[in-house]
Amino acid sequence: MAAALIPALAPDQPHLLRLPEGMGSASALEEVHQTLRQSSLQGPVALECGDWLLRVPELRDLEQLLQRHGLKLRRISGHSPGTLVAAAALGLDHGRSRPVNGSGSNATASGSSDPLTVHRGTLRSGDHLQVEGSVLLLGDVNPGARISAGGHVLVWGRLRGMAHAGCSGDRSARIVALQLRPLQLRIADAVARGPEEPPPAGLAEEALLVDGTIRIDPASPGWPLLQ
Template structure:
């Protein structure tokens, strides 16, 4: 998880670029009107202002925000190196595929590369993943409260995607992930819950990322580069089956096992692949 603001231990490595923001009448920064830029350990952070549910007085349109970003990038001291990777902190702001492309274009003009979208909006996450960007969804603050019972840990709502994840794309979500499409080699899906791939899993899948050893990884065709469930790690057997079936990966006391979904139980045996 990545916080929108640095912790005290991060202050030595996070230096905010000079801003030329107009103050509000009270002398503070109007967060509904300004994009913030930060340099963070080799990355550039672009923090978009929050978006209200209703038309707030003085809230900028998307065109105005986009023009502001282009102006800020052109007017800054350009302390970054060419091809510096950019992380966009979208928060609750709703972005569609066109707006994401416009963000990418503006950053490309400044010799920057859009690397990852952090968002709490499912629609934005779906649009970004479909467009081929890496996505991370922080867990909403109200779900971070720990219950007295360890089994009562709350997960975010499932994330449903209909796309093929290309090499270099990473999806992170604090719940279950359901993907209709393939996960190509070099792509990663990381979830705190289960992962269901309605297609071919040929990249990396990490279920139960927060430590849930009961999490599952399911795919119509299981050919992963690596699979992880909680702290257990495994690779698919090197021998290729003559015919593929929907399969499920799960943790046993001896490690991770892969079985046909029709035969799925939780036996205590070493990792293998059923025929």
């Protein structure tokens, strides 16, 4: 089962290249190579990675392979946060795609329309994790790093960088962290600098929008996605 190359519907749209769902022994590069051999399409192409985890070297190789066939890599989408971070590192347009089948059950468990993205690992200076729904980060957000979500931002760790909840205008979005000491907080269109004094030890905190300004409280015990 090789990758599928679906021609664009309109001339100004990119073609769609979809990696196979089942990850066999073949690498993504081999899968794409096989598909391209039977095709003569040219122009921009959007890559749908599904569950594939592609790092910078692999993405770079893919980009070069596509280029040799007259195709230009325009955009990358997928479910694996690692792939999206790598795409961002290469300066490519990227976004999270919705899981196609029931395998993404965690996306609907909250009962809301917001899917939840879980990302493991620390965001380091210069990293930017952006998701459409809510995000749960298992790790720290270091100074200089950014995390933003259309819904809530939940950090199981230390938040010392910048966080933006409710990117697309949701003013009820919250930012929750085990240790909340960000450089800057944003909820919807409100901006606040992080507090200067050291955090109370052992107390998870949350930031929410009250009358247009961002307020920090001890975290409420409820899981915000259920509210």
